[in-house]
Amino acid sequence: xxxxxxxxxxxxxxxxxxxxxxxxxxxxxxxxxxxxxxxxxxxxxxxxxxxxxxxxxxxxxxxxxxxxxxxxxxxxxxxxxxxxxxxxxxxxxxxxxxxxxxxxxxxxxxxxxxxxxxxxxxxxxxxxxxxxxxxxxxxxxxxxxxxxxxxxxxxxxxxxxxxxxxxxxxxxxxxxxxxxxxxxxxxxxxxxxxxxxxxxxxxxxxxxxxxxxxxxxxxxxxxxxxxxxxxxxxxxxxxxxxxxxxxxxxxxxxxxxxxxxxxxxxxx
Amino acid sequence: xxxxxxxxxxxxxxxxxxxxxxxxxxxxxxxxxxxxxxxxxxxxxxxxxxxxxxxxxxxxxxxxxxxxxxxxxxxxxxxxx
Numbered sequence: 374x375x376x377x378x379x380x381x382x383x384x385x386x387x388x389x390x391x392x393x394x395x396x397x398x399x400x401x402x403x404x405x406x407x408x409x410x411x412x413x414x415x416x417x418x419x420x421x422x423x424x425x426x427x428x429x430x431x432x433x434x435x436x437x438x439x440x441x442x443x444x445x446x447x448x449x450x451x452x453x454x455x456x457x458x459x460x461x462x463x464x465x466x467x468x469x470x471x472x473x474x475x476x477x478x479x480x481x482x483x484x485x486x487x488x489x490x491x492x493x494x495x496x497x498x499x500x501x502x503x504x505x506x507x508x509x510x511x512x513x514x515x516x517x518x519x520x521x522x523x524x525x526x527x528x529x530x531x532x533x534x535x536x537x538x539x540x541x542x543x544x545x546x547x548x549x550x551x552x553x554x555x556x557x558x559x560x561x562x563x564x565x566x567x568x569x570x571x572x573x574x575x576x577x578x579x580x581x582x583x584x585x586x587x588x589x590x591x592x593x594x595x596x597x598x599x600x601x602x603x604x605x606x607x608x609x610x611x612x613x614x615x616x617x618x619x620x621x622x623x624x625x626x627x628x629x630x631x632x633x634x635x636x637x638x639x640x641x
Numbered sequence: 642x643x644x645x646x647x648x649x650x651x652x653x654x655x656x657x658x659x660x661x662x663x664x665x666x667x668x669x670x671x672x673x674x675x676x677x678x679x680x681x682x683x684x685x686x687x688x689x690x691x692x693x694x695x696x697x698x699x700x701x702x703x704x705x706x707x708x709x710x711x712x713x714x715x716x717x718x719x720x721x722x
Contacts, residue, residue, distance in 0.1 A: 376667055385663040391698055395670040 374399060380472065384426055397586040398426065402472065404585035407431040407494040409482055409510060411458040413570030414524050414577060415500030416448035421578035423466035423473045427585065430466065431476040433490060434458040445567035482506055484630035487513040496581045497521035500574065504551035505633035511536070511544035512630055515621045520584055522577040522592075527563050529601040531573035534592050534611070535580050541594035546615040546622075551633050572599060645703055645716060648676040653691070654683050654712055661687045662694045665715075669700070672719045677703065680715040688713055 376384075376395070387393040387401075404427045408415045411434040422430055438446075438453045438461050446458075453461040459477035466475050478490060482501075487509060491497055497519055499510045507523065514521040514536060523544050524533035536543050576597070583589045596609045620627045651668035653661045665680045672678055682691055692702050692715055699721035706714040 375671075381663055381667055382660060385659055388663050388666060389659055389694075395667055 374402070380426075383470070383472075387425070392588045393586060397588070400585050400587070401426050401582065402428040404496070404581075405429040405431070405494045406496045406498060406581050406585075407433065407491055408498045408500055409433045409490075409506070410500035410502065411436075411446070411448065411462045412442065412500060412502060413445040413526060413565060413567070414574040415498065416446040416462070417571045417574035418498050418500060418578040418581070419462055419466060420448055420469065421575055422581060423469045423475075425578070425582055426470060426472050427581070428472065429474045429476065429494075431478060431490070431494060432459045432462050433478040433480065433482060434462075435479055435481045445565065445570045447571070482509055482513075484509065484632045487630065488517060491517055491519050494519070496584050498577050498581060499523045500577070503635060504557075505635050507544065508551055508633060509630060512620050512627060515543050515545075516630070522580045524573045524577050526565050526569045526573050527558070529566050529569065531569050531599045531601075532596055533573055533576055533580075534596045535584075537584070537591060537593050540591075542611050542614045543618060543621040545620050545627075546618045547596065547611055549619075554634070566601060569599075569601060572601070645677050645718070647679045647716070648672060650679045650681065652681045653687060654681055658686050658690060662691050665691055665695070666698075669695075669717070669719060674719050674722050676719050678717050678719065680717065681708075681712055682715060684711050684713060688715075691715060692717075 384398045387398050388395055406422055406427050408419050411432050419432060436458050438449045438456050438458055440454050442449060448465045449461045457479050459479050463475040463477050466473055480486060491513060497514055499507060499521055501507055518538040520537040522533060522535050580591055583591060594611050596611055598607045616623045619625060649672055651665055653664045656664055669678050695717050696702060701718040701720050703716040703718055708714060
């Protein structure tokens with residue numbers, strides 16, 4: 374595949390980089406990333422991946438754009454309120470970069486559909502806002518041997534880690550089980566500073582891009598935390614993959630996917 | 642008279658920095674290690690920057706030929722894939 378003049382110019386700042394070059398840009402154009410959740414994290418991640426020329430990007434979300442989303446979900450505009458988030462996201466990404474094929478899945482991930490959703494993708498981005506989905510994505514990626522980026526944001530804080538099969542602990546190694554109901558507020562109840570999605574979602578896009586190109590060190594075996602009020606980033610080294618882990622351990626006890634009970638939240 | 646044989650040529654006189662090096666680098670990508678690329682460029686900025694950028698990427702600069710018409714031919718041997 375030869376670059377067109379337009380592609381040469383569009384990706385010039387990538388091509389100039391020694392670590393990317395022509396080969397790396399071709400890897401991006403051939404890359405397939407699935408983003409689960411077109412919200413605070415998924416919006417910036419999807420936009421940076423589209424801009425970077427990741428050739429196939431899937432987006433999974435059943436929701437419609439709500440006015441209260443727009444403070445942080447920058448892929449959607451005011452005119453998109455009421456529209457399916459996946460449709461609104463696809464329109465933005467297509468407008469940004471015609472090189473990108475955007476596949477939309479207007480559904481929430483469940484134990485029934487997730488294996489099928491992730492199977493054709495090289496890298497998964499967890500941009501969800503709830504623990505049942507986060508554990509489901511982890512378990513499915515472990516079972517399907519897919520690398521993924523976990524992230525969470527709340528108030529002025531964010532965190533992320535990357536799982537690559539065989540190269541470090543999974544999310545369940547670190548966090549075991551979803552917290553009890555009402556132990557942790559959701560971001561609807563607790564609030565979140567809008568730019569936090571931009572910081573952490575962009576870091577997720579960065580991990581996907583590095584994984585596709587095959588350069589640098591990923592956040593495998595590490596948890597990165599960001600405290601915006603203190604303006605502090607920390608990278609915490611995680612214990613090695615836990616051989617006793619219920620899903621990625623030597624003798625897994627979780628061999629089927631679990632749909633944990635979704636904590637219902639009043640209001641929107 | 643030349644002590645090298647040119648495998649491929651690219652003309653970057655129709656673009657400006659940073660597209661000069663981008664276009665030359667994309668052309669270089671098509672070559673095998675050991676092959677030689679001739680890059681025709683305008684005097685000035687490209688002559689300053691393109692040879693340096695190729696050197697930084699581990700390629701070997703063989704010669705810079707003044708075409709005496711305001712352009713130069715940079716002869717580069719591909720060492721790094």
